[in-house]
Amino acid sequence: MPCFTGTHLPLIQAPMAGVQDWRLAAAVSEAGGLGSLPAGMLSAAQLEEQLGALAQATRRPWGVNFFCHSAPDNDPQGEARWASALGPLYQTYDVNPADIPTGPSRKPFDADAASLIEQFRPAVVSFHYGLPAEGLLEQVKACGAQVISSATTVEEALWLQHHGADAIIAQGLEAGGHRGHFLSDDLTRQQGTLALVPQVREAVTVPVIAAGGIATPQGVSAAFSLGADAVQVGTAYLLCPEATTKPVHRAWLQSDRARHTALTTAFSGRPARGMVNRLMEELGHFPPQAPAFPLAGNAIGPLRAATEAAGSGDCSPLWAGQSASLCREESAAVITRWLANGCPT
Incomplete structure (x- = not known):
């Protein structure tokens, strides 16, 4: 049964800045999942180049991910x-x-990025650290993209639903890379995937994507048994030849x-x-x-x-x-x- 993202499989490759480019995203999309391109460390020119290559590499749905943090003062x-x-x-x-x-070294979603979304029209636009300002979010939605974002607590999931997210990534504490929390810096409020997913599923009406510690078919099956509508997997792809994971990083993983x-x-x-x-x-x-x-x-x-x-x-x-x-x-x-x-x- 097709996923709400428009893909054949309810599998999303987590965007992983620094260890991938368009090649990994295209390969996952071609295999029936939703490939994701991380944009948080790219300039507008670099992002345009990456989006162009991804759009040329696959006709299947794919997504692009942005940060929504507040830029700090010098x-x-x-x-x-x-x-x-x-x-x-x-x-x-x-x-x-x-x-x-x-x-x-990283910048939040801005007007330049929104213009590129209008140009390339990805199936999914995902965000980390909440959602962009209302005007920018409306631009994304006007392009027909599904908007998803990470929640590390039930409170964040409810906030995202109220502010226009079409689906929510329930990011358990097991997940690699940056935590997506944005309402509170208190890490004691965050839960593992096993506890977080069913609570988010009960609290919201939009689709829920389980993330964190899922790296095997058994883990995928467990996430669906908890009430997830899809899963997001990142670490499991780090050793793929399509990833740009550095040799040192690969050696540690093995x-x-x-x-x-x-x-x-x-x-x-x-x-x-x-x-x-x-x-x-x-x-x-x-x-x-x-x-x-x-x-x-x-x-x-x-x-x-x-x-x-x-x-x-x-x-x-x-x-x-x-x-x-x-x-x-x-x-x-x-x-x-x-x-x-x-x-x-």
């Missing part, structure tokens, strides 16, 4: 304190603090270290789940010196580049969910068809 003093906290690691890996870039993931603000300034490495252990998972999202990432960039060049993942954001050790090194099409074995018939 914080030179805060960034200087953060660079100072990273000083010992800079010395260890011979990193020059002068190489630290300035300005935000090692025992994939069993230990944790939330941290060290790499961006917002809580995100990744494999635990040296930087997280030495600075703490929630270092108080880290400036607001996304400014914390500036000082991490040159440190990450230096360590990855040496074949080390000690200082990289190795995003992955709690099912990371279940990753398989297969094509995106094979992974999609395998996961579909857990979908209702």
Whole structure:
């Protein structure tokens, strides 16, 4: 039975900024799921190029994802304190603090992005950290796109439904990458997928998409038994050849270290789940010196580049969910068809 997204399968590939481009999205869409393109780290020119390539690669439905965070004010003093906290690691890996870039590395959905949505008309537009301003949201809806967004609590799900979301991603605490919370920073209010999905299903009338820790057909089946209308899967695709996952990241996913993931603000300034490495252990998972999202990432960039060049993942954001050790090194099409074995018939 076709999914509400217009796809053959009720499977959505989670947008994963930094480890994919249009190729992974196209491969998943061609296999019958909904491929997703992450746009939060792309300039308008880069996004136009990526959307053009994706539109050429598949005639099947696909989606594009944006952030809706509030851009922070410049914080030179805060960034200087953060660079100072990273000083010992800079010395260890011979990193020059002068190489630290300035300005935000991620930007929220804006008028330029809305114009590109009008041009390319994706089947789905998804958001992280709430929804854009009313006028921008109306532009997206006028293009015929289904609008979906992440909720980490029942309160956020109700807010999204009230403000115009056509479907809601119930993002459990197991999910890799950035938490989608936007009403409260209190992580104790957030729940695992097993608890969150049925509560969101009971609270809202729009379709519910389960996300977090789903990486096998059995996990997919369990999500539907909880009341989900579709599932969103990210980590399971990290070892696909169509993903742009770095060699260091791939090696960690294929090692025992994939069993230990944790939330941290060290790499961006917002809580995100990744494999635990040296930087997280030495600075703490929630270092108080880290400036607001996304400014914390500036000082991490040159440190990450230096360590990855040496074949080390000690200082990289190795995003992955709690099912990371279940990753398989297969094509995106094979992974999609395998996961579909857990979908209702």
